[in-house]
């Protein structure tokens with residue numbers, strides 16, 4: 001219910017955004033006569049900014065020739081090389097203040113053009129880590145919210161030994177009361193080492209954040225935490241608490257969550273999660289996970305690849321993922337798609353009853369490989385109560401090697417000479433005692449032409465009877481997928 005309301009609010013916010021951007025476009029046209037005036041104003045600010053960046057560039061000229069800066073009079077590129085602010089690229093000295101000074105300068109530049117209402121467009125400003133590795137002792141924050149189109153890129157950050165254990169190396173939080181703190185912030189080509197003190201990146205209430213080619217390690221809370229906001233794209237990245245390539249003797253002790261999505265409409269694409277108790281925790285709606293390889297912690301050691309912790313409308317799509325010894329848990333899933341994934345090492349899917357609802361779930365076209373211990377590919381956890389509202393559940397067309405298939409659609413046959421044929425589907429059907437669709441055909445041998453009928457469908461078995469004894473085969477197809485209360 002809560003989740004539903006959140007979703008509705010977000011749909012409303014979208015409508016408002018679209019309206020706002022229309023208004024802004026028309027106001028730009030409306031301002032056209034004053035354009036030269038504003039441009040002049042802006043040029044002056046540009047000159048001031050350029051001068052300040054240029055002065056800093058002079059300082060770092062010897063160390064970094066590429067950051068030599070523009071010629072006087074040419075337009076200023078908005079690159080803020082952190083060594084120009086005194087950051088120590090060897091990682092020895094604390095660079096927190098220097099990095100924050102670079103971030104502060106970047107966001108104090110004049111804006112141009114339009115982002116969402118309340119967000120100043122910084123026009124592609126870049127805070128460059130210049131390939132250095134910097135030690136920081138406090139979370140890096142922008143001094144104020146309300147800016148966008150800025151990138152932090154190209155280097156490494158590591159937490160000092162006194163970094164606050166509830167902090168994140170990069171933190172986009174703000175006390176701003178605007179709907180969004182930031183828009184279109186990009187983190188690219190970064191290595192973030194939390195030094196077993198807190199998390200990597202915290203993204204609350206932000207829009208269109210991009211995390212691209214980042215390596216986040218040694219977190220104890222979350223590698224990445226996304227809270228509220230929309231459309232964080234996490235792609236081509238690697239996350240792990242411990243740096244390992246599998247078979248780690250300490251795997252039993254892995255903790256933390258690599259990616260925690262507490263917001264809607266985010267995408268995790270082409271990512272590897274190699275160490276964490278939970279790979280991705282999802283408690284927002286309409287998130288998509290695709291091409292993610294999970295080997296964060298084996299199920300046998302208490303790990304979970306993906307945990308969907310939002311009973312009700314989840315609208316999560318898990319596509320083309322590789323669940324490597326670690327599985328998926330979904331609480332009361334409503335609208336969930338798991339398809340074209342590869343489950344290795346007895347990894348399986350658990351549907352966990354909270355309020356007993358499972359609706360609109362597709363688990364199709366996946367491959368499961370196990371060790372022949374008879375582990376079911378899909379399991380029900382009804383420890384908090386049985387599933388009592390079951391609708392539109394389709395588990396079918398999975399291929400299974402060394403595990404036990406479970407399905408909501410099954411086919412079977414029985415052959416014999418007599419008046420009764422029973423096909424028992426209890427070893428394949430997922431839900432106990434639930435069949436709501438049956439189709440059968442009876443093929444009698446010789447010239448016999450008996451009357452026959454479906455006589456009993458109960459306890460996942462189907463009974464067909466004929467009026468006279470005949471030698472016949474009966475072919476049956478059944479479906480589960482619907483049980484509504486009452």
Ligand SMILES: *[C@@H]1O[C@H](CO)[C@@H](O)[C@H](O)[C@H]1NC(C)=O
Nearest residue numbers: 141143171172173174175176
């Ligand atoms: C929010 O305000 C509190 C109290 O003024 C302050 O301690 C805190 O640092 C602020 N947080 C951010 C993210 O600016």
Ligand SMILES: *[C@@H]1O[C@H](CO)[C@@H](O)[C@H](O)[C@H]1NC(C)=O
Nearest residue numbers: 248249250251252253254255
């Ligand atoms: C796991 O942690 C426990 C408690 O900290 C420790 O005693 C044990 O040696 C650790 N195991 C491994 C395999 O690292």
Ligand SMILES: *[C@@H]1O[C@H](CO)[C@@H](O)[C@H](O)[C@H]1NC(C)=O
Nearest residue numbers: 416417418445446469470471
């Ligand atoms: C089927 O069983 C009946 C008697 O129960 C027998 O008369 C008949 O020959 C059997 N038919 C076949 C094909 O075995």
Ligand SMILES: *[C@@H]1O[C@H](CO)[C@@H](O)[C@H](O)[C@H]1NC(C)=O
Nearest residue numbers: 455456457458459460461463
């Ligand atoms: C159907 O089969 C079940 C289980 O064998 C049995 O308990 C039930 O009485 C049967 N129903 C009918 C109508 O024969």
Ligand SMILES: *[C@@H]1O[C@H](CO)[C@@H](O)[C@H](O)[C@H]1NC(C)=O
Nearest residue numbers: 424426427433458459460461
């Ligand atoms: C229902 O099926 C299960 C599994 O085949 C079996 O153990 C159980 O005895 C059956 N119950 C009834 C009432 O027939």
